[in-house]
Amino acid sequence: MSEILVVVDHTDGAxxxxxxxxxxxxRRLGEPSAVFFGAEADVTPGQLAEYGATKVYVLDxxxxxxxxxxxxxxxxxxxxxxxxxxxxxxxxxSEGKEVAARLAIKTDxxxxxxxxxxxxxxxxxxxxxxxxxGGAFTTTASITKGTPIVTLKPNSLTPxxxxxxxxxxxxxxxxxxxxxxxxxRIISREPREDIGRPDLADASIVVSGGRGTGGDFDAVEAxxxxxxxxxxxxxxxxxAGWYPHAFQxxxxxxxxxxxxxxxxxxxxxxxxxxxxxxxKTVVAVNKDAEAPIFxxxxxxxxxxxxxxxxxxxxxxxxxxxxxA
Amino acid sequence: MNIVVxxxxxxxxxxxxxxxxxxxxxxxxxxxxxxxxxxxAVEEALRITEADGGEVTVVTVGPEEAADAIARGLRMGAHxxxxxxxxxxxxxxxxxxxxxxxxxxxKTGYDIVLCGMASTDGGMGVVPAMLAERLGVPQLTLASQVxxxxxxxxxxxxxxxxxxxxxxxxxxxLSVTDxxxxxxxxxxxxxxxxxxxxxxxxxxxDLGIASxxxxxxxxxxxxxxxxxxxxTGGQIVSDEGEGGARLAEYLVAQKLV
Ligand SMILES: Cc1cc2nc3c(=O)[nH]c(=O)nc-3n(C[C@H](O)[C@H](O)[C@H](O)COP(=O)(O)OP(=O)(O)OC[C@H]3O[C@@H](n4cnc5c(N)ncnc54)[C@H](O)[C@@H]3O)c2cc1C
Ligand SMILES: Cc1cc2nc3c(=O)[nH]c(=O)nc-3n(C[C@H](O)[C@H](O)[C@H](O)COP(=O)(O)OP(=O)(O)OC[C@H]3O[C@@H](n4cnc5c(N)ncnc54)[C@H](O)[C@@H]3O)c2cc1C
Numbered sequence: 001m002s003e004i005l006v007v008v009d010h011t012d013g014a015x016x017x018x019x020x021x022x023x024x025x026x027r028r029l030g031e032p033s034a035v036f037f038g039a040e041a042d043v044t045p046g047q048l049a050e051y052g053a054t055k056v057y058v059l060d061x062x063x064x065x066x067x068x069x070x071x072x073x074x075x076x077x078x079x080x081x082x083x084x085x086x087x088x089x090x091x092x093x094s095e096g097k098e099v100a101a102r103l104a105i106k107t108d109x110x111x112x113x114x115x116x117x118x119x120x121x122x123x124x125x126x127x128x129x130x131x132x133x134g135g136a137f138t139t140t141a142s143i144t145k146g147t148p149i150v151t152l153k154p155n156s157l158t159p160x161x162x163x164x165x166x167x168x169x170x171x172x173x174x175x176x177x178x179x180x181x182x183x184x185r186i187i188s189r190e191p192r193e194d195i196g197r198p199d200l201a202d203a204s205i206v207v208s209g210g211r212g213t214g215g216d217f218d219a220v221e222a223x224x225x226x227x228x229x230x231x232x233x234x235x236x237x238x239x240a241g242w243y244p245h246a247f248q249x250x251x252x253x254x255x256x257x258x259x260x261x262x263x264x265x266x267x268x269x270x271x272x273x274x275x276x277x278x279x280k281t282v283v284a285v286n287k288d289a290e291a292p293i294f295x296x297x298x299x300x301x302x303x304x305x306x307x308x309x310x311x312x313x314x315x316x317x318x319x320x321x322x323x324a
Numbered sequence: 325m326n327i328v329v330x331x332x333x334x335x336x337x338x339x340x341x342x343x344x345x346x347x348x349x350x351x352x353x354x355x356x357x358x359x360x361x362x363x364x365a366v367e368e369a370l371r372i373t374e375a376d377g378g379e380v381t382v383v384t385v386g387p388e389e390a391a392d393a394i395a396r397g398l399r400m401g402a403h404x405x406x407x408x409x410x411x412x413x414x415x416x417x418x419x420x421x422x423x424x425x426x427x428x429x430x431k432t433g434y435d436i437v438l439c440g441m442a443s444t445d446g447g448m449g450v451v452p453a454m455l456a457e458r459l460g461v462p463q464l465t466l467a468s469q470v471x472x473x474x475x476x477x478x479x480x481x482x483x484x485x486x487x488x489x490x491x492x493x494x495x496x497x498l499s500v501t502d503x504x505x506x507x508x509x510x511x512x513x514x515x516x517x518x519x520x521x522x523x524x525x526x527x528x529x530d531l532g533i534a535s536x537x538x539x540x541x542x543x544x545x546x547x548x549x550x551x552x553x554x555x556t557g558g559q560i561v562s563d564e565g566e567g568g569a570r571l572a573e574y575l576v577a578q579k580l581v
Contacts, residue, residue, distance in 0.1 A: 011485070033497065050451020068463060068481075068490055069453060092485060094466055101444075101450035102457040110543025111418065113448045131552070133340040133445070134459075138550050144545030183462035183496075187478070188489040201484055205580070208353055227581060245503060246482060252361070252441065252502045254484070260580045270337050277552070282577060283571065289562070296555045299574045303563025316581055319572070 002030035005079060006053065007072075007099070009091045013040030015047045016203050021158035022052035022152055027162065030086050031122050034058060035079065036065040037072060045168045052162035055169045063177040069095060070181035078175045080107050080147050087126050087143075089118070092151040092255075093201070100151050109146025110210035114255070116156040116278065126150065134251065134270050135277025145147035153278075154202040155257040173228045191248060194271065200230040200247060205260045205275070208232035208249055212265020212286065212305055215242045219309040220264055226313045232276075234266045250275035264305040268293030285309065325378035325472070328434040330455075331362040331397055333390035334445040336427055347537060347546040348415045349445060358393035361490040362440035363400070363507035368500045369438045370401045370481055370508070381432050381552040385413065385424050390521070398518035399510035405523035406432060412528055415539025418446070424453035427531040429459070436477070441466055452499040462492035463475040468503040478494050 004026040009016045019034075026032035027310040033055040034048045048056055057079060065070040074101065076088065080083055088103065090096045092114050104111035117129035126148035130139050140257070143150070200206065207229045209220035217231070224231045233243035235250060249256055251271040261279035266272060276282070277296070284297040285305045293302045301308050335341075339354040369380045382397035383406045384390045394405035408428055416424070429437050437459070442449035449466075456463035467479035477498060478491045510518070528537065535541060561570055575581045 008377040068465070070456075070463060073457070076338070095483065097449055098453035098463070098465060100447070101418070101448075101453035103455050104450075104543070105422065105457040108419075109544075110447075111450065112544055113450060127547070132447075132549075136340065136344065136552055138552055139342075139546050140544045140548045141544045143544050180460060182489055184464055186488050187491050188487045190488075191486045192484075199484070227575075246484065251444070251447070260575070281580065282555070283574070285567075285571070292561055294558070297558045297560065298555065299571065300558060300560040301563050301567040301571055302560065303567045308563055308568045308571060311566075312571040312575075313568075315569045315572035316575070319576065 003083055004030040004032050005076070005083070005085045005088045006032050006034050006281050007049070007076070007088070007090045007096065008034050008036045008044070009093070009096070010036070010038065010040070010044065013038070013043035015044055018154045019048070020048050021050045021154065021157055022025070022089045022091065023048065023053055024159045025118050025152060025157060026089050026118035027052045029118065029126065032065050035059070035076065037075070041170070045170055048188060049166065049168040050161055051159060053168055054166055055171060055173050057173045059173050059175065061177055063182050064319045066186050067182045068184040068186060069098045070102060070184065071177045072099045073106060074177060075173070075175045076103050079173065085147060087148040087150065089103050090149070090151045092153045097151050100149050104223065107146050109149050112141055112143060113151045114153050115150050118150050118152065131278050134274030140251040144309070153255065153257060155204070169181045197224065198228070198230045200232055200249070200256060203230035204234045205229035205255070206249070206256050206258045207262040207264070208234065208266060209237055209305075210234035210266030211236040211240070213242065215240060216306070217243060219306045223262070223309040223313045226316050227260075234272050249274055263293050264309060266293055266296070267291050325372060325376045325435045326381070326433060326440055327373060327378060327436045328381045328383055328429045328432055329362070329365050329369045329402065329438045330441070330451070331366065331384050331393050332359045332443045333357070333380050333384055333386040333393035334359045334443055337364070337444065340445060342549045346415065346510055347549055348539065351389070354391060356389055358396040359444050361442060361444060361502055364500050364502055364504050365438045365440045366397050366400050366402060367505045367507040368470055371505065374472070376472060378435070381406060383425065383428050383432070384408070385421055385428075386509050392394050394523055395518060396510070398521045398523070399515050400508060404437070404521055406540060407523060407525045408531070409525060412538045415461055416537045417542040417544055418448055418450050418454060419543060420537040420541060422458055423536055424528070424533060426455055426458040426533065427533055428526065431531065435494050437497045439497065441501045456497040459497065462496040464490055464492050464496055467497040467498060467500045470498065470500060470504060475551055511529040575578065
């Protein structure tokens with residue numbers, strides 16, 4: 001079967017959900033081989049095998065951590081040239097997309113970014129589904145040139161364990177990173193504070209607050225914690241300095257596609273919707289019955305967000321207490 | 325410091341749709357504009373040259389109407405414009421666009437090539453990285469802050485996991501986010517001055533590009549498009565003191581809690 005390269009997204013060796021999604025997706029196209037950048041590979045092979053990877057290429061060089069994008073693209077081009085995989089799947093993070101971009105040029109290949117689905121067509125080509133124009137349209141495309149390169153959006157599919165996890169072969173790959181690829185040097189890195197909530201990009205529930213919070217996110221955060229959700233914010237809330245930019249949902253922030261998205265005090269501007277349109281269920285709380293966000297809500301409450309969220313939090317807590 | 329800013333002409337958000345003929349973006353009879361995110365790139369270029377000297381050139385690859393995007397950049401304060409227009413460009417993919425832009429900035433010469441974070445139509449966010457790859461120069465992308473000191477550029481980049489400071493020496497490709505600055509509005513003086521600024525129009529032949537662009541050469545083919553159906557059956561209730569409880573009830577019924 002043809003080999004599919006899957007770039008592993010991990011935190012200190014622990015694979016992220018997106019990696020499990022990518023491996024699950026890769027199994028439809030062929031036989032997945034994981035590509036692991038970093039020194040902590042010894043903790044991951046088992047996790048990768050669980051989702052069907054039969055091989056993992058381990059690449060460890062300071063450059064992958066200390067330089068921007070280019071070294072990883074170079075290493076992947078080396079693997080593509082040597083293994084001739086049938087496709088390369090990469091997580092749709094900003095870094096992932098830029099690695100994919102450079103790889104597409106190096107290998108003269110077609111590239112689709114932010115895909116929500118990838119399949120092999122009857123014609124043998126790789127076919128993708130994308131949500132475009134802020135989620136207003138869905139397109140399907142086929143990749144017709146070189147080694148198809150796809151970046152896949154988080155939460156696009158449910159990870160499935162492989163039937164029988166075969167033993168995984170670990171291969172250490174040594175590629176000399178060129179001086180040119182080391183030209184953009186990361187001189188400092190401050191990791192984001194762990195705030196004890198799920199990551200926004202791949203959370204299964206997101207509760208967001210907008211200008212309607214008036215700057216007070218307490219009710220939003222309490223409701224999020226009650227649901228085990230990530231907290232998001234509109235650009236208006238971020239621009240006002242009420243919430244950090246890392247939590248902005250939308251065209252120029254994070255794109256989310258959770259099971260449940262709760263928009264509170266958010267009007268539903270086209271650029272906000274662009275970042276949450278593919279959520280499975282949308283709930284809106286807004287005091288203006290005419291707010292556009294209600295147009296895409298499965299459930300909406302016209303009212304003051306603080307009153308509604310506080311009551312909903314108490315109600316859910318009470319039900320849980322009664323059920324326990 | 326001479327800076328070339330790549331600006332894209334995009335359909336206004338409300339008018340974005342596809343052509344039924346070949347599944348490409350419909351750019352005929354739609355209102356277009358300079359991509360709002362590219363205004364941040366123009367602004368950054370103006371700030372750098374205002375501090376350190378040098379000239380700003382705005383470059384666009386796009387149809388006749390894309391001249392509007394150049395005009396906007398000139399009114400903001402850029403010194404000259406280059407418009408690459410050629411019928412053979414129709415349907416180009418990101419790789420082809422970067423090929424044309426790379427040839428164009430080689431021809432104009434540059435210390436920095438400045439881009440926006442992503443276009444507001446295709447929105448792939450890949451052209452700056454592709455350009456750096458093709459030009460063989462360092463890539464400093466998605467900057468929320470830019471500092472130029474001598475020949476060294478330092479940016480702040482906010483990823484999902486960390487805030488990083490990244491440094492490189494020119495010539496290089498730089499892209500800025502909407503957090504980097506507040507784009508200026510053209511002044512009356514700027515609007516008047518723009519009328520006299522030089523704009524060159526180049527064809528693919530002027531850039532020595534014979535093939536590799538356009539719909540035929542694209543590495544991806546859009547096979548179908550469909551407008552996302554409107555959500556129907558949404559239930560909207562008015563809070564009469566029990567809105568929160570009804571929300572909780574809904575979430576329980578949907579097995580979301
Ligand atoms: C190029 C570009 C990129 C952009 N990118 C993004 C992006 O990534 N993300 C993003 O979010 N925006 C983005 N925007 C901005 C976007 O256009 C909107 O301005 C923004 O989303 C508005 O945020 P909001 O809904 O919180 O504020 P508003 O539009 O002001 O809406 C506030 C809402 O709160 C409601 N409200 C007020 N008080 C209460 C209350 N007590 N209880 C309940 N409801 C209340 C109001 O009825 C109103 O509907 C972008 C804009 C541009 C031009
Ligand atoms: C809905 C849609 C989906 C698409 N899907 C794909 C796909 O999957 N694969 C593919 O290869 N192509 C795709 N394309 C085509 C691609 O968007 C265009 O080729 C485009 O020229 C480059 O990509 P972008 O607009 O996404 O630019 P981005 O990479 O988002 O642009 C980043 C920056 O590059 C500069 N820039 C981009 N385009 C130009 C330009 N024409 N002139 C000057 N500067 C520019 C600007 O500074 C801009 O801010 C798609 C287009 C659309 C509209």
